Amino acid sequence: MTDPPRHPGFADRPSANGSAAARGARAAERRPSLLSPQEGQGAVVASWAPRELGSARRGLGTLGLVAAGGVVLIVAWAAFGLASMVASQFDASPLLGWLSLGAVGAGAGLIGAAIWREARALRSLARVDELRAALADPAVPLARARAASLDWVRDVALRLPEAGRVVPAIEAARSVEEIMAHLRAGVVVPLAAEAARIGRHAAVEGGAVVALSPSPALDAALALWRGLAVVREVAALHGLRPGVAATQRLLARTASIAATTAGADLLAQGAAERLLGATPIIKELAATVPGASVAAFRLYRLAVATAAACSPLPPR
Structure with missing residues (x-):
């Protein structure tokens, strides 16, 4: 009897006489996988979802610890x-x-x-x-939403007296949706109109400053200074008292509002440009200094976006 022909191979190569189930089990053991055998049991169906990742641990990072230590030492x-x-x-x-x-x-x-x-x-x-x-939040009690709304409205009424007219309507409201409707019609809309007026005034001043500025670098510095003044003025109109930290946070929120409402801003850009273009001073400045109209429009849009950031209602 002759021996069967031999083939070169590895010592752990399964023999030809092994069953298909045994070969499949050994192949599964050697096959790399991302899940452990216990986690990988069962078929991957439409309802299957991997285990949720835990949120990152919050706290002071390396730079935060260094800054905190430096502040302690200085103090x-x-x-x-x-x-x-x-x-x-x-x-x-x-x-x-x-x-x-x-x-x-x-x-x-x-x-x-x-x-x-x-x-x-x-x-x-x-x-x-x-x-x-x-x-x-639809789960918030009506009394809590009413009390918070009245507190904000009374604070705004110190600078915008017409906002106080909605106090009786909010006190008689029977739902949060009704409170939001009164807030939007009686407070948010007048605040937006006043913020637009502040923006137009800043646009005239900003365009004139850019027209009189002798260098582009100075244009940017003056526009930044006037923009910060616009943000603080609109925030004060809404009852806020922005300091350095609050102004920084408000600027970040204004940028976020401007980014999320970019589509509406593009739709409103033509109307805003026509509105500012109809202003005689800006019209004359735009004809002589091309950058004046751009600076004026940006200041106007900054005032509008800041008003949306200071409002407790989402922008439409």
């Missing part, structure tokens, strides 16, 4: 240095000690007032966010 250095200075002045003379203590106290009071102003500005911006969330 400690300043505090101990000032305390040592006051103590040395008391050793030299009681009068000098009290004068130095009064100067340090006045400086600390001014810094505390600035911090309190920033905290109040951030709180006023957060209040608009809370009202927006309350009006958008």
Whole structure:
């Protein structure tokens, strides 16, 4: 009897006499997979979904820890240095000690007032966010939505008296949708009109500044300064008190609003350009300085987008 012909191969090559099931099992063991055997059991059907990934851990990153440590060191250095200075002045003379203590106290009071102003500005911006969330959530009780709306309306009425006319209607409203309708018709629309007026005024000033500016670099700086003034003015109109941190957050929200409403902005661009083009001053400036009309239009759109960012109702 002759032996069957031999073929070169690996030692773990399955023999020809092995069953198909055994060969399939061994092949499945060697086959690379992304899931463990327990997770991979069962067919992948339309209802199958992978395990959700956990959210990233939030907290201070490396740069945040470095910045926080630097702030602590600077504050400690300043505090101990000032305390040592006051103590040395008391050793030299009681009068000098009290004068130095009064100067340090006045400086600390001014810094505390600035911090309190920033905290109040951030709180006023957060209040608009809370009202927006309350009006958008159908599960929020009507009494809570009414109280938050009345608080915001009464604050706005200090600068826009006609907004106070909707207070009785909001108090008598029987649904959140009815409150939103009264807010939009009686408060948001007048605020948008006033913001548009601020934008047109800023457009005239911005176009004139660009026309008188001797260099393009100075044009950008002046437009940035006037744009920040527009944002703060429109925010104050809506009852906000923007400080440095609140203005930065409001600018980020304005950019987000402008990005999400880009289609509506393009549709409204022709009307806005015709509106600004009908203004005699901007029309004359656009004829002499090409960049003046562009700066005027941008300032106008910035005022409109800021009004949408400060409103508790979503823009239409």
